[in-house]
Amino acid sequence: MSALLMTAAPHRAPLTPELLTAEAYRAFLTRTGAGAGFLQLPSWAEVKEGWRHQLIGWRPESGELTGVALVLLRPFPGTRKYFAYLPEGPVADWTDPDIDGWLTPLLGHLRATGAFAVRIGPSPAFRRWNAATLKANTGPGRRLADVLADEVDPLGTAVAERLRARGWRRCGGDSADGTDAQPRHVYRVPLAGRTTDDLWNGLNQEWRRNVRKARKAGVEVVVGSAADLPEFYRLLRITEERDGFRLGRSLAYYERQYAVLNAEEPGRMKLYLARHEGEILAAHTMITAGRRVWYQTGASADHRREVRPSNALQWRMMLDAHALGADVYDMRGIPSTLDPDDRAHGLLRWKLGTGGEAVETLGEWETPMDGTTNHTLYRAFQAYLARR
Structure with missing residues (x-):
């Protein structure tokens, strides 16, 4: 115990x-x-x-x-x-x-x-895996639960024991793919104590190459406004169709979210846009609270993906989070699969390239x-x- x-x-x-x-x-x-x-x-x-x-x-x-x-x-x-x-x-x-x-x-x-x-x-974390560990353990049929964690948080373990002792039930049991409304597994990039050079060197070679490619192609990253939310939503529907998921949220939901979060604190929610040759190719939302920053939702077009607008967006958002003094850049949910043939693995692979860590929360x-x-x-x- x-x-x-x-x-x-x-x-x-x-x-x-x-x-x-x-x-x-x-x-x-x-x-x-x-x-x-x-x-x-x-x-x-x-x-x-x-x-x-x-x-x-x-x-x-x-x-x-x-x-x-x-x-x-x-x-x-x-x-x-x-x-x-x-x-x-x-x-x-x-x-x-x-x-x-x-x-x-x-x-x-x-x-x-x-x-x-x-x-x-509950807010405490349970287990953590660094990017190198997960990359080394990628394989057919593999899942996060199959890999020995780089760190097991004793507080998270204790809190789970305390809740079980009081009759609380973990949603979905101990299955990684339970019925949690919020993601049980998230991906976080530590920012505290790191320079921008540290962040750049933390990216893998593919990410650095793609950021350079976007820059060379003339991709421009700007912070949009509420007026750009319809375009963000249009791209989100394209992304959902392409990647086989459905968030089930309306444009009105994002407009309300943008309005109320920024009414509480100006700049709390931002919409980042990646433009190329005058066209918006990708749009991502970012939320700030205290010393934490979250990448919430991303959307991108099906064409001109070779200019890597999403990599350019994420790099800019990470730099802005660092400039705000955030301790962590949270990229939110990831799948638990480590099987490269599983369609969902692509999202994890993309986030692994930022050099952060996968975190299993208590759920x-x-x-x-x-x-x-x-x-x-x-x-x-x-x-x-x-x-x-």
């Missing part, structure tokens, strides 16, 4: 959950420097249609906030009950060996709100609230999600 799990919990006063204003929530993030992801920002609630939401904080009876959470509430049809979802949250002290001190009051509040089940996304965890009725609703809701 993990030494972290066995650490004795200090005695402390009980924490009291409370509803927060967006201003108080953001003030906590600023004061503490808490590394909240963009899915836990107050503005994200405005992005999600069909969900109600609460901004919750908890503190001792006298004292400052010690944690916060954006909770999305999905009503179950025909009832006054809700599925409570905390995407990549809550923003809490996961190093605390007594997670019951803040988790139990939070669950009590959600139960009183009418939640029949709760899904969370998402669920628990039904107490009571036979809530357990029944939980099972019904799982069936409802499976049919969607």
